[in-house]
Amino acid sequence: MEMNIDAEKFQSVVDLIVESWRLNRHIKNLAERIADPKIQKKSFNQVARFEKHLNSTLNALNLSVIDFTGEEFEDGLPILPINLGDFDANDVLFVEMMMEPTVKVANTTEIIRKGAAVLGRKSE
Numbered sequence: 161m162e163m164n165i166d167a168e169k170f171q172s173v174v175d176l177i178v179e180s181w182r183l184n185r186h187i188k189n190l191a192e193r194i195a196d197p198k199i200q201k202k203s204f205n206q207v208a209r210f211e212k213h214l215n216s217t218l219n220a221l222n223l224s225v226i227d228f229t230g231e232e233f234e235d236g237l238p239i240l241p242i243n244l245g246d247f248d249a250n251d252v253l254f255v256e257m258m259m260e261p262t263v264k265v266a267n268t269t270e271i272i273r274k275g276a277a278v279l280g281r282k283s284e
Contacts, residue, residue, distance in 0.1 A: 173221065174263055174273055177214070181225055181261050184210050218266070226262040228255040228277060238262045239277045247281060256280035 191203035228239060233253040247253060255277045262275035
């Protein structure tokens with residue numbers, strides 16, 4: 161099935177993908193704190209089900225979502241560091257946490273939307 165959507169609708173879909181990623185990450189973090197094993201398992205199963213559907217949608221749209229958490233920060237990384245001004249030029253930095261993922265065309269270097277990230281200083 162061929163799907164043609166205009167640029168405005170496409171950006172709305174990208175926005176929905178980013179917000180879905182954020183919500184799913186939040187739910188996963190909450191589920192890790194649940195004491196009741198049955199409820200925790202059910203929550204993790206729901207997260208996995210959602211991820212399966214999100215990945216299916218990404219594949220259909222030929223898109224990839226990238227989370228750079230834990231990676232060393234360098235200028236060419238397709239992210240918007242929200243706290244870069246907190247560091248000196250000679251600090252070695254890493255991506256401490258992604259606030260929003262990077263969205264790109266699958267199997268290419270074409271960035272659709274840069275992610276937003278919090279940086280941290282690497283300890284020597």
